[in-house]
Amino acid sequence: MNTELTSPQDTERWLCAGLCLPRQEHVTPEAVTAAVPWLLALLAESPALPPLAFVMDLGRLVAGVPLAPSAPVPDTLPRLRAAVRAYDDHVLGRLAAESHLEAVSAALARLPAALRPRGIAFLVARVLTRMGFTAGSPVSPALARRVLERPPAELLQAGYTALRDSGASAALERLTEGYEALASAARRAQALLGDAESFTLENLEHLQGKAQRMALEQAVEAAEALSRTLPPKLRARPVSLAPLPTALEDDAAFPQGGFSSVSNVGSLENLVTSELVYMEDEPNLDLFDVRYVEGELLYYTRDESITVRRRRVITFVLPPGLVDARVKDAGVRWQRVVVALGLLLCLVRRLSLWLGSEELHFRAVFLHADDGTSPLEAERGLCELLLREWRARGTAEVVTAATLEDVLADAEARTKRARVDVVLLDASRQVEKMFHSTGPRVGLHVLDLGAPSPCVRALRDRREVLDSRKPEPSDGAPRAGEHWEAWMGVTLELAQGLL
Known part of the structure; x- marks a missing residue:
């Protein structure tokens, strides 16, 4: 008591x-x-x-x-x-x-x-x-x-x-x-x-106020919970895109151009310092001079090779219809849109770990409504905070776009020098049909949030749509925890599809 x-x-x-x-x-x-x-x-x-x-x-x-x-x-x-x-x-x-x-x-x-x-x-x-x-x-x-x-x-x-x-x-x-x-x-x-x-x-x-702080906490908790359902490692599927030279402004970020070996050909500034023990104070010819004339002094040599890595661009598209996902479903601790942002953070973290040898770039694109407004302005601010670490490194950006056609046209242009994947997080299905007009080199994935149990549809070609949603039980009543199990399933499917 x-x-x-x-x-x-x-x-x-x-x-x-x-x-x-x-x-x-x-x-x-x-x-x-x-x-x-x-x-x-x-x-x-x-x-x-x-x-x-x-x-x-x-x-x-x-x-x-x-x-x-x-x-x-x-x-x-x-x-x-x-x-x-x-x-x-x-x-x-x-x-x-x-x-x-x-x-x-x-x-x-x-x-x-x-x-x-x-x-x-x-x-x-x-x-x-x-x-x-x-x-x-x-x-x-x-x-x-x-x-x-x-x-x-x-x-x-x-x-x-x-x-x-x-x-x-x-x-x-x-x-x-x-x-x-x-x-x-x-x-x-x-x-x-x-x-x-x-x-x-x-x-x-x-953070602007307690509401935004609570949303950030919940999104990170959701990302942490989803991450625990993923295996430590996943094997990336083979791709046909050849490695490309890293951008010049990125060269300093990678271990290249350092000393790689020792040779008897080189300049004095690269001389191995231990060779100086052969020098003597007497004015007569010393062993150092003999080794220099004979070409036997040792020099460090540098690796001047060009760094090459495969380029990957992964774009997450968040249309204005996602406001319909501001609901909380039975068996899930957070709002549907909050879990979606947590899933985005989870994938960015894991893909950065699994594809660390590739040049990754993540884009979160928020679309304007038909009247030019931004219904997802709060989610956009939250996404900027979630990806602040990667934005500071220059490997992620949070931007806005007028239409989905602009996003897909930009993705098509990027396929000339990188492998490009586009993930649409949609709760209304009103913009999904536009995906079919995109070039075949862009990987397309739809995360359907229109129901309590999300599903992934990967457009492997323009005729076949793969739906991950399981059939509803005959009595129409969801099992306890079924909706959260669906979130765990789509996280794994998206991770495998983006590798």
């Missing part, structure tokens, strides 16, 4: 006592001062707070400050002391061993100083969500601000007094329940950190 904080005095004791339990050797007023901005930022995230020491511990952990889980717990209720020990083992131990901790710490360190409290508050909220923690204590923001604005030394003194005060039983019971709930939730959680946290922190400076 959950204990309620029924009075402002109980809430104040709960807050102050929580500040005295972070897992470090000595809790100092300076540590409390550093944590107050994190706590105030967390109040803006959620009015229901976990034990405050958890916020302090997580903030110090991602900042690279070592914790001290073996430090003694202040003298208080035996049940609270046992709960803190369980919290040490199951929460802090799990967090310290998380494989994504280093990426999260690096992303947080790159944030401007003014944004770091907001980043830590976001991280705390995400970890609690991953754990399924629901035992937070509702706290009035006004009361919490008033308490946290007091001098840190005074807060610590009040907290240690509350830990030993028999009259603060309600606050201590609530604090104990919070720690027990944290330990229990961490034991059940599959992972406490993931790609979504590091990805969102890297883009936190560019």
